[in-house]
Amino acid sequence: MPIEIKMPALSPTMEEGTLAKWLVKEGDTVKAGDIMAEIETDKATMEFEAVDEGVISKITVAEGSDGVKVGTVIALLLADGEKEGESTPAPAAKESEPKPSPADPNKTGTEAQPAKEDVRDHGKPADPKPAPAARQDGDRVKASPLARRLAADKGVDLSGVKGSGPNGRIVKADVDGAQPGQASAPAAAASSAAPAASPAPAPTPAQVPDIPHELTKLTNMRKTIARRLTESKQQVPHIYLTVDVQLDKLLKLRGDLNAGLESRGVKLSVNDLLIKALAVALIQVPKCNVMFTPDQLVSFQRADISVAVSTPDGLITPVITEADTASLSSISTRMKDLAARARDKKLKPEEFTGGTASISNMGMFGIKQFEAVINPPQGMILAVGAGEKRPWVLGDGSLGIASIMSATGSFDHRAIDGADGAQLMKAFRELVENPLAMLA
Amino acid sequence: MADTYDLIVLGSGPGGYVAAIRGAQLGLKVAIVERERLGGICLNWGCIPTKALLRTSEIYHYMTHAGDYGLKAENIGFDLAKIVDRSRKVSGQLNAGVKGLMKKNKIAVVEGFGTITAKGKLSVKQGNGTVDLEAKHILVATGARARDLPFAKADGKRIWTYRHAMVPEVMPTKLLVIGSGAIGVEFASFYNDMGADVTIVEMLPRILPVEDEEVSAFMEKRLTKDGIKIVTGAGVEKIDTGADGVKATIKGKDGKSTTEDYSHLIVAIGIVPNTEEIGLEKLGVTTERGHIKVDGFGRTNVEGIYAIGDVTGAPWLAHKASHEGIVCVEKLAGGNPHPFETWNIPGCTYSRPQVASVGLTEAKAKEAGRDIKVGKFPFIGNGKAIALGEADGFIKTVFDAKTGELLGAHMVGAEVTELIQGYVVARQLETTEHELMETVFAHPTLSEMMHESVLGAYGRAVHF
Numbered sequence: 001m002p003i004e005i006k007m008p009a010l011s012p013t014m015e016e017g018t019l020a021k022w023l024v025k026e027g028d029t030v031k032a033g034d035i036m037a038e039i040e041t042d043k044a045t046m047e048f049e050a051v052d053e054g055v056i057s058k059i060t061v062a063e064g065s066d067g068v069k070v071g072t073v074i075a076l077l078l079a080d081g082e083k084e085g086e087s088t089p090a091p092a093a094k095e096s097e098p099k100p101s102p103a104d105p106n107k108t109g110t111e112a113q114p115a116k117e118d119v120r121d122h123g124k125p126a127d128p129k130p131a132p133a134a135r136q137d138g139d140r141v142k143a144s145p146l147a148r149r150l151a152a153d154k155g156v157d158l159s160g161v162k163g164s165g166p167n168g169r170i171v172k173a174d175v176d177g178a179q180p181g182q183a184s185a186p187a188a189a190a191s192s193a194a195p196a197a198s199p200a201p202a203p204t205p206a207q208v209p210d211i212p213h214e215l216t217k218l219t220n221m222r223k224t225i226a227r228r229l230t231e232s233k234q235q236v237p238h239i240y241l242t243v244d245v246q247l248d249k250l251l252k253l254r255g256d257l258n259a260g261l262e263s264r265g266v267k268l269s270v271n272d273l274l275i276k277a278l279a280v281a282l283i284q285v286p287k288c289n290v291m292f293t294p295d296q297l298v299s300f301q302r303a304d305i306s307v308a309v310s311t312p313d314g315l316i317t318p319v320i321t322e323a324d325t326a327s328l329s330s331i332s333t334r335m336k337d338l339a340a341r342a343r344d345k346k347l348k349p350e351e352f353t354g355g356t357a358s359i360s361n362m363g364m365f366g367i368k369q370f371e372a373v374i375n376p377p378q379g380m381i382l383a384v385g386a387g388e389k390r391p392w393v394l395g396d397g398s399l400g401i402a403s404i405m406s407a408t409g410s411f412d413h414r415a416i417d418g419a420d421g422a423q424l425m426k427a428f429r430e431l432v433e434n435p436l437a438m439l440a
Numbered sequence: 441m442a443d444t445y446d447l448i449v450l451g452s453g454p455g456g457y458v459a460a461i462r463g464a465q466l467g468l469k470v471a472i473v474e475r476e477r478l479g480g481i482c483l484n485w486g487c488i489p490t491k492a493l494l495r496t497s498e499i500y501h502y503m504t505h506a507g508d509y510g511l512k513a514e515n516i517g518f519d520l521a522k523i524v525d526r527s528r529k530v531s532g533q534l535n536a537g538v539k540g541l542m543k544k545n546k547i548a549v550v551e552g553f554g555t556i557t558a559k560g561k562l563s564v565k566q567g568n569g570t571v572d573l574e575a576k577h578i579l580v581a582t583g584a585r586a587r588d589l590p591f592a593k594a595d596g597k598r599i600w601t602y603r604h605a606m607v608p609e610v611m612p613t614k615l616l617v618i619g620s621g622a623i624g625v626e627f628a629s630f631y632n633d634m635g636a637d638v639t640i641v642e643m644l645p646r647i648l649p650v651e652d653e654e655v656s657a658f659m660e661k662r663l664t665k666d667g668i669k670i671v672t673g674a675g676v677e678k679i680d681t682g683a684d685g686v687k688a689t690i691k692g693k694d695g696k697s698t699t700e701d702y703s704h705l706i707v708a709i710g711i712v713p714n715t716e717e718i719g720l721e722k723l724g725v726t727t728e729r730g731h732i733k734v735d736g737f738g739r740t741n742v743e744g745i746y747a748i749g750d751v752t753g754a755p756w757l758a759h760k761a762s763h764e765g766i767v768c769v770e771k772l773a774g775g776n777p778h779p780f781e782t783w784n785i786p787g788c789t790y791s792r793p794q795v796a797s798v799g800l801t802e803a804k805a806k807e808a809g810r811d812i813k814v815g816k817f818p819f820i821g822n823g824k825a826i827a828l829g830e831a832d833g834f835i836k837t838v839f840d841a842k843t844g845e846l847l848g849a850h851m852v853g854a855e856v857t858e859l860i861q862g863y864v865v866a867r868q869l870e871t872t873e874h875e876l877m878e879t880v881f882a883h884p885t886l887s888e889m890m891h892e893s894v895l896g897a898y899g900r901a902v903h904f
Contacts, residue, residue: 144870146845153843164778172845172870 279323306355453480455749455761456581556719592679624708629791736779738768799848815897830854844872
């Protein structure tokens with residue numbers, strides 16, 4: 001039997017993708033690790049490697065096809081020495097085989113299973129059951145029998161559940177923690193196997209007015225942004241809290257640090273310092289470093305900050321992990337690398353998923369203040385405006401000039417109350433205004 | 441200059457020595473401190489030597505019943521000193537085995553009484569001197585000892601704990617066993633089979649109180665038939681020790697007290713954790729009802745101090761201690777093990793007949809609000825059991841009616857302590873009734889009853 005090569009899930013949120021380019025053709029021999037195709041996901045263009053050895057017997061999805069659902073067979077691979085003919089079922093050859101008698105109606109017990117497939121019946125094409133056990137990456141879902149039954153009862157799709165047993169096997173506890181219809185337990189809430197699976201925010205095709213225009217096909221990335229942010233605004237009650245923050249001390253500190261770091265080739269940006277300030281503030285006000293799930297509140301013990309980066313194709317949020325404890329130089333170096341690779345669409349999925357909160361800075365565009373949309377399943381996002389000289393009542397009561405920046409936190413009110421959000425904004429402001437405190 | 445290690449294990453029972461070996465496997469430099477004999481209670485004074493004694497009484501029982509098998513045995517008798525000697529030799533062999541394992545794993549064995557003097561520091565008293573040791577991690581695995589009756593301390597002459605009961609110099613003529621947990625019932629079974637007149641007194645309404653109620657009821661009937669007198673719901677009020685025996689006053693279910701003479705008395709009313717004089721108070725290690733309080737990885741409230749096994753609480757079982765020892769050491773060595781779990785720890789009693797169980801009893805499952813299906817298959821329906829001449833006993837299984845989860849299994853009869861592991865594996869792998877039903881069991885075996893019990897829970901038992 002030929003091996004079916006299926007559309008892989010190359011990122012946790014990927015449901016479909018574009019088969020951008022075939023790098024092999026029918027008749028080519030491939031071995032494990034060979035790059036077979038380039039696939040454009042919702043976030044990036046990724047290389048698709050062969051895992052088995054053999055000859056490509058058939059390419060079933062042509063180059064350039066888009067909207068190819070994860071799990072779709074895109075090519076067939078013949079193992080060494082196998083002939084193509086073997087792949088077609090031998091028709092009617094087994095007619096003489098006695099058919100299995102139908103299930104005994106008098107059969108006692110509660111089993112009441114459907115009559116078993118006769119395993120000798122090669123005439124049948126493969127497994128008639130839709131493989132519920134096929135994970136998106138093509139691997140078999142490893143799950144205990146009890147977990148399978150519980151998942152079936154609850155309506156949980158095991159392909160999205162993270163297994164905590166040996167070798168990632170899904171056990172009872174994992175299913176107990178998962179929500180019906182939802183892909184998985186909190187850890188994978190970012191995954192997109194949402195029940196309604198409303199793929200795009202515009203269910204009814206809009207009437208295009210009769211004005212000269214051009215049509216651009218939505219990229220997968222654009223579709224994902226649309227879906228995720230619509231979900232956020234529809235399902236997450238946002239509250240917005242704004243503070244004005246005096247930047248002078250932070251700017252001075254940055255100057256001093258950069259003078260010292262020059263020899264190491266590190267140049268801190270204001271944003272690097274703000275990432276750190278937000279992370280430390282989240283640790284100081286742990287009620288805001290949370291994630292809301294239907295049954296439980298997840299409180300994180302470290303702050304991983306997703307940083308909004310604009311790319312020609314759209315917004316992406318690489319994550320600075322452990323930003324609360326990381327050094328400023330480490331944040332700066334990592335940020336530069338992540339941003340550069342984000343623009344080149346070279347981020348790995350794990351590099352742009354899983355942060356505990358986000359930051360979005362539009363200061364460079366002169367935006368004075370704005371409210372950002374929460375990046376689900378996170379509990380908050382900080383929107384940072386431009387630092388600018390403003391008239392300011394100074395500490396001694398006199399009117400002077402100071403560098404001021406407005407920052408607005410958007411909070412998921414299901415998880416975070418206004419007062420707690422306010423505590424976070426206060427902590428953030430104090431850290432920025434006395435920046436040495438966040439280095440301590 | 442103190443010797444420095446990554447891990448010091450205090451106590452070398454089945455928790456401690458296993459933890460030490462796991463530490464060594466993970467590349468830690470390990471020392472183990474033992475005040476008495478390597479292997480702890482389990483293999484010197486518990487599990488192993490009693491199994492040697494019970495093997496003797498089992499064979500003796502077969503000899504006295506040789507006629508049932510068409511055999512002739514005359515002048516049957518025993519030499520108590522040789523029986524005890526065999527049991528001690530078995531222990532000695534295993535003790536030497538643990539020594540070998542320590543050597544093989546390059547674990548430093550430090551003999552003496554260890555006391556934690558400060559975080560990361562431990563001093564070991566040896567004769568007149570002391571040895572100082574240092575380690576980042578100190579694991580307390582000091583175990584437990586028998587609880588005494590408040591009004592009659594065990595003296596080893598007429599009043600025994602398990603420790604005296606396994607090295608008797610004389611055969612008790614009339615024995616009172618106080619407490620009917622696994623230890624009490626095993627000794628009662630041994631001495632009864634060896635010909636003593638045995639009485640068990642239990643404060644709770646049934647013997648083997650942690651087992652399923654049907655198992656307790658079965659055992660009470662069966663042991664009574666074998667000649668053991670069983671008094672439940674009764675408390676011992678007073679013990680008077682004389683030169684040739686004890687007078688025990690027992691207040692029965694009916695509230696009336698009766699006094700009777702016994703040649704010997706075994707106290708098996710539970711255990712007391714060994715937490716004294718090892719430095720826990722000074723460091724502020726939290727205890728709860730005498731047991732050291734730990735999290736799912738054996739961590740106490742004091743950083744760098746860990747505890748596992750009996751000293752941390754129930755169930756007081758060697759295999760629980762070993763499991764905890766492994767988890768604790770893997771965690772402190774930087775691994776990512778699953779925390780301790782008690783839901784799947786089997787319990788075994790090696791009396792004749794044997795008792796074994798895992799998981800929830802029928803009553804506990806109902807209490808937990810589970811909708812259940814119960815299967816029960818008797819030994820009399822099993823060919824191998826009848827051929828063995830062991831047609832007495834049953835295997836009971838409790839399933840969640842909705843999910844098919846095997847909630848518990850309870851067995852009584854010949855060799856069931858060896859059978860229970862099948863269900864423990866099934867539970868660990870989270871099989872449902874479906875997989876168990878589809879499994880092929882070899883014929884003829886006692887384990888076929890495990891299959892039948894599962895089938896029975898769903899109304900499909902074949903042979904009954």
